[in-house]
Each structure stands twice: as structure tokens, then as C-alpha cells.
Amino acid sequence: MITPEYQKQEPHKNTQAMEKYIQQLLYDLEQIMLQRWRACPPHYFQAGMPSPFLMPSEGWEEEAGEDVEAEVSEAESDLDFDLTIAEMERWLECEHEGSMFSAFGLEPEQFPPLDRLSDEQVEGLTFALLRLWESFNFSASFPNKTPARILYPLLLERMLEGCMVLDDGHIGIEFCEYDPATCPFEMTYCDCREFMTR
């Protein structure tokens, strides 16, 4: 595993390095989504379900099946990126039973912890993760106004667990089990307490 650039920097000096790192990570996530959309457009997208997380990545066209090779060689040459694509291809060829991270061709270490990120960076990464999930037919259930700072670590934690990726189906993932004592969303955001007292 290559140490991400931001981890090599002194914390007080790393603002620029981190921003550069985040931009590259967001780009890499879009490329993973693009490959997935080309191999298998999301189930809910095909079913015509509207969602802010079901927007295709730039470069995707409905009938673009044959252009994958050409597009990949045109993409910026970057070792990490090539590895990710190779992993994706290997995974697409065989049944996969690993974590969501490995299904996506990602490593947990690629995602900086909350205390190293600005609000804007957490929001960007959280939105990208939700889009990534949808492109692999996973939907996260969470209260509408949940801040990205609560959601980001929950998504990453869930990605450590196993998963089965469906091409023609869809899996909803819940974080609240309708028990206010263990609800990961603060009561400000989740209405499970209300649900319990009904």
C-alpha cells in the first residue's frame, strides 16, 4: 500500500497537500463509478428512479459499451489509477465476496479521518461515497438532514463489512435499528424515538 501524500506531511503544513489529495481521490472515485456504469448501469437508474446520487460520471454514454479501452488509455497515466482499474476488471470477471472496499477496488487507508478534513472536504467525499454506493446498487438509509460529519465515518465503517454486489437488483442498507439507544444519528436528525413511542 502506497502511503497517501497527505500522511507524509506535517499536520500544520498539509492543508494544500490534503486538498490536492482529496481532489485526486474524488477523481479516482469518479473513474471507478464510470467503469461500473459502463459495465452495468445502476439498477435504479435503469428503472428510472430519480436520485441525486444516480447521475452518471462525466464521460458516460448509454451505448458506450465498446469505447471503454480507448477511454482508459486516454485517461491520465497514474499508477494508483491503473491498479484500481486492474482490480476492477479482475473483480468484474469473477464472483466477489469481500468487503465493500475490495468490491469497489479501494482501501480504507485512502480515506482521511474526519479531524483532518474541512467541512467542504467531508461533504464532497460523503456525496461521492453515496454516488459510489448507488453505482454498485447499494442505497444508504439515513435521515434527510444528517450532516456529512456523521455520515462519512458510518459509510466507511460499513464498507469494511462483506457485501454482495447485484447487477440486476438493489440492496438498501440501514444504520438505525429503531433503537434510540444505539442509533448512530443524533436525535436531532433521526425520528426513531418518535417511532418507538407510537
Ligand SMILES: [Zn+2]
Ligand atoms: Zn435512529
